[in-house]
Amino acid sequence: MNHPEQMYNYHAWANQTILGRIKELPSSVLSQEVNSSYPTIAHALSHIYAVDKMWYEVLNGTSMPEALQACILLNGEIHGSVDEYIKRFTDLSTQYSEWLRGHADLEQTTLLDNPFAGVRETSLSDIVIHVVNHGTYHRGNVSTMLRQLGHASIMNDYSLFWYQEPAQV
Numbered sequence: 001m002n003h004p005e006q007m008y009n010y011h012a013w014a015n016q017t018i019l020g021r022i023k024e025l026p027s028s029v030l031s032q033e034v035n036s037s038y039p040t041i042a043h044a045l046s047h048i049y050a051v052d053k054m055w056y057e058v059l060n061g062t063s064m065p066e067a068l069q070a071c072i073l074l075n076g077e078i079h080g081s082v083d084e085y086i087k088r089f090t091d092l093s094t095q096y097s098e099w100l101r102g103h104a105d106l107e108q109t110t111l112l113d114n115p116f117a118g119v120r121e122t123s124l125s126d127i128v129i130h131v132v133n134h135g136t137y138h139r140g141n142v143s144t145m146l147r148q149l150g151h152a153s154i155m156n157d158y159s160l161f162w163y164q165e166p167a168q169v
Helices: 005-026 040-060 063-074 081-102 123-150
Strands: 109-115 118-123
Touching: 005 081, 040 063, 040 081, 040 118, 040 123, 063 109, 081 118, 109 123, 118 123
Parallel strands: none
Antiparallel strands: 109 118
């Protein structure tokens, strides 16, 4: 297994870990408003999913502007249950895992036309690492939001992942 694939497996595990914690809480926690980066935990989860999906499309050859446009609606798609988020993240993780198994050369580059930053050549591995990093950042937002709502979060650090069973994707 290569490093980007290992990191993606961590990302999938960490998403499922925090979703599992949220599932233990009252279902209202998804939609409770909080003064944070996102108005609700559901909004934060939808954002993580939308960005993961957008980058998956880019990895599959869709131009970044086209992938971004296609996934903008996903960012605002708020689901009413943790199970819906679990299913969506699980399905997308399965797609990523299949894609990773089918790409031996993750140092291959692609031309990104990022509407926010411009055009640049980027390796496929850098895109995968960005997906992981982005998810880590926003899971931190979710952990903070949980605490603001009076609930403990759950550890989902990479170093803890080393000691866990592989994510079931």
